Amino acid sequence: MTIIQQSYTRLFPFKPFPYQTSLEYNRRLSPFNANIKLSKNTLSLHLNLQWKDIDDEIKIGLIQSLLLKILKTKSHTPNIDLYNNFIKNIPLLTENPKSHPLLEASFQRNNTQFFQNQLEQPNLLWGAQSLRKLAHYNFHNDTIVMSTAFQTAPQEMLDYIMYHEMLHKHLQFHQHNGRHSYHSPQFKHAENLYPNKAQIEQQIQQLIRTQKRTSTKTPSFWQVLLG
Ligand SMILES: [Zn+2]
Structure with a gap:
């Protein structure tokens, strides 16, 4: 199971996961930035390279936040809390x-x-x-x-x-x-x-x-x- 699917399944435990996924780390995004796109049933996630070494539980919170935006839904998870705290505790980033x-x-x-x-x-x-x-x-x-x-x-x-x-x-x-x-x-x-x-x-x-x-x-x- 990819981390994107894992993030989705924890958000919507009773829904099937109908997407293909792709994940790419790059240096083009600004520090700790990330974005997600849904096109032709594929969820493409791009993360700044800095994310690579960050704990998966925090990354899942980030991905869940992005998924909620793209799916125009509101929800709340412990991972999203982790992610928000992580961002808050690195005031120097931005x-x-x-x-x-x-x-x-x-x-x-x-x-x-x-x-x-x-x-x-x-x-x-x-x-x-x-x-x-x-x-x-x-x-x-x-x-x-x-x-x-x-x-x-x-x-x-x-x-x-x-x-x-x-x-x-x-x-x-x-x-x-x-x-x-x-x-x-x-x-x-x-x-x-x-x-x-x-x-x-x-x-x-x-x-x-x-x-x-x-x-x-x-x-x-x-x-x-x-x-
Ligand atoms: Zn030392």
């Missing part, structure tokens, strides 16, 4: 966010020094002022988010954390499940190549401790806190 110059500069320094300028620049944004999660890379919208706790930190700290997140982007394509971030042996090996790594990590620990003095909890080991 806004085409501008990267911050300070983060861009850090990215470019690393890209030159360690990636032969081969890494395509993701969105680079400041996030919350978090000392728990220092930074993370979001595969779905290709965005590195950096804690604003590092906005005024020395450049070498920022660069090191940026390097860590850039490795996530760089290595995701060599991993079996690109949707998740791993600190694989390969990742750790690459991370260990960073000059003065131990020293910079100590400085970051120190910075966290200093900033945390006004707060309650102290992270025990900062490494586990990187996304």
Whole structure:
């Protein structure tokens, strides 16, 4: 059963499925866009390539939303809820966010020094002022988010954390499940190549401790806190 048929059958459990289906991923559609056409009894679904790695349950919600439009029917399913939540939780997708110059500069320094300028620049944004999660890379919208706790930190700290997140982007394509971030042996090996790594990590620990003095909890080991 194709995912289109599955989506339909969950919407209309008592109706037969009278269509042929075709599904195509492409890069022509804008980010996370999709459309469906019904012509000569064939339902043709086109999805932006970004959808490929998204969970089927969310995709089913998307397809159901499209089916309801094309069939001019209203209905509601748990999958449509999943889909709506998914879209809501990725506010960056449609806004085409501008990267911050300070983060861009850090990215470019690393890209030159360690990636032969081969890494395509993701969105680079400041996030919350978090000392728990220092930074993370979001595969779905290709965005590195950096804690604003590092906005005024020395450049070498920022660069090191940026390097860590850039490795996530760089290595995701060599991993079996690109949707998740791993600190694989390969990742750790690459991370260990960073000059003065131990020293910079100590400085970051120190910075966290200093900033945390006004707060309650102290992270025990900062490494586990990187996304
Ligand atoms: Zn990480």
